[in-house]
Amino acid sequence: MSAVRMSAVAAAGMVVAVTAVTGCAEKADGKASDAITVTATDSTCEVSRTTFPAGHIRLAVENKGSKVTEVYVYTPSDQIVTERENIGPGTKATITAEIKAGTYQIACKPGMKGDGIRQKITVTGKGAAKGDARLDAAVAAYRTYVQEQADQTVPVVQQFADAVKAGDVEKAKSLFAPSRVGWERTEPVAESFGDIDPLTDTREDGLEDGQKWTGWHRLEKSLWQDKKAGPEEGALADQLVSDLKDWQTRVGKADITATSMANGAKELLDEVATGKITGEEDRYSHTDLSDFDANVEGALKAYELLKPVAAENDAALTAELDKQFPALTTLLDKYRKSGGSTEFVSYDTVGKDQRKELSDAVNALAEPLSKLAAAVAK
Structure with a gap:
């Protein structure tokens, strides 16, 4: 495993569908301009929107701090929904995810330790029904x-x-x-x-x-x-x-x-x-x-x-x-x-x-x- 990972209590019975990738992947059901920006510093974690509809989303993360950081999305019980580690100072990362309706927290972890600086987010609606x-x-x-x-x-x-x-x-x-x-x-x-x-x-x-x-x-x-x-x-x-x-x-x-x-x-x-x-x-x-x-x-x-x-x-x-x-x-x-x-x-x-x-x-x-x-x- 990576050198630092938070110890958390797993959520019981909560179902969350999510994916994350790096690179320039576009939001699956929207435009790149629809991305939710996450700006991390050594002391803040700013999210451009805290409410958005369920389905495919795109998080555009930028680390403006001096420390390597991580970005997590957590359920209310601290189950890890998705994560991106090792985001260096002055670098960016993209997270493309499919998230169901519910409340979550986005956390930035400067120095990659601790509970992180957290922002509550709300995901509404049912999301796009799609199957293969x-x-x-x-x-x-x-x-x-x-x-x-x-x-x-x-x-x-x-x-x-x-x-x-x-x-x-x-x-x-x-x-x-x-x-x-x-x-x-x-x-x-x-x-x-x-x-x-x-x-x-x-x-x-x-x-x-x-x-x-x-x-x-x-x-x-x-x-x-x-x-x-x-x-x-x-x-x-x-x-x-x-x-x-x-x-x-x-x-x-x-x-x-x-x-x-x-x-x-x-x-x-x-x-x-x-x-x-x-x-x-x-x-x-x-x-x-x-x-x-x-x-x-x-x-x-x-x-x-x-x-x-x-x-x-x-x-x-x-x-x-x-x-x-x-x-x-x-x-x-x-x-x-x-x-x-x-x-x-x-x-x-x-x-x-x-x-x-x-x-x-x-x-x-x-x-x-x-x-x-x-x-x-x-």
């Missing part, structure tokens, strides 16, 4: 995929936890990366709940004030840096299993739409760019390439399900994605321990020039992928 059987089928297939990933993850995490509790440091190390694969493939769905991700996948530098450090990376530090798996680690391992079982039961209730699938695919590439490429994600184990590979696999799955509609609406876009996905996966294959292996070399053995090559390939894919949501929303 192919997209409905894509959503159903993706929902099955997400559930399968959760179902496959929990038993491996249990094996990891058992090794920790048995004090078997080397076995626990061998199970650390495999225990994360299903999570990394579908992380945007888990993050949408707000409260699970901070418990399971927060790095030490991403802790909020007063937040207890738990989850994979807390155990990673113990296993690799401290070289121990004692009673404290055993308790943390049990909590990780419990938290991920909670995730497993909740993913079936997640609100998933075609556009949120597309947005999630882009978020997975952002995860690679901001955590895996830098080596910050798995800084003790150096298993970043395993997470990297899982992120790309999850993004590819969403794209493949959406491709029939996206190709019809924007053939040039899908042609580019069909070129960039294989280019990145072929590059990743160079770092597998053997042909077809699910294990990768330690990331601390990957040199600066090689990391630059990987970064360039990620960026080459991320740019067209940012337009996928707009293509399926046409």
Whole structure:
């Protein structure tokens, strides 16, 4: 996950359809001039309109402050509806979204910490009724995929936890990366709940004030840096299993739409760019390439399900994605321990020039992928 994420209480029973993309995507059912502007500074979050009709909207965000900021849309219960991270000083971002009627909050987070500076917004009406059987089928297939990933993850995490509790440091190390694969493939769905991700996948530098450090990376530090798996680690391992079982039961209730699938695919590439490429994600184990590979696999799955509609609406876009996905996966294959292996070399053995090559390939894919949501929303 990214270094900083707010811990929030997930909303119960609230259904929100939303997508977000970067770039110059136009509002699906309106003009670019209809965009709601969000102007962020280090101390303010100004929204040009606080009431607008349900349906497709376009948020034009500009960071006029001196700090990197984030923009979130929250439900009243602080469930994350959509987000955009890492908006640098003097830069802009576009969020194209489909939002149902209700009350929400737009939050700007200068410095990417805390609850943010919030503005209440009201979305009225029913929105445009629009359906495509192919997209409905894509959503159903993706929902099955997400559930399968959760179902496959929990038993491996249990094996990891058992090794920790048995004090078997080397076995626990061998199970650390495999225990994360299903999570990394579908992380945007888990993050949408707000409260699970901070418990399971927060790095030490991403802790909020007063937040207890738990989850994979807390155990990673113990296993690799401290070289121990004692009673404290055993308790943390049990909590990780419990938290991920909670995730497993909740993913079936997640609100998933075609556009949120597309947005999630882009978020997975952002995860690679901001955590895996830098080596910050798995800084003790150096298993970043395993997470990297899982992120790309999850993004590819969403794209493949959406491709029939996206190709019809924007053939040039899908042609580019069909070129960039294989280019990145072929590059990743160079770092597998053997042909077809699910294990990768330690990331601390990957040199600066090689990391630059990987970064360039990620960026080459991320740019067209940012337009996928707009293509399926046409």
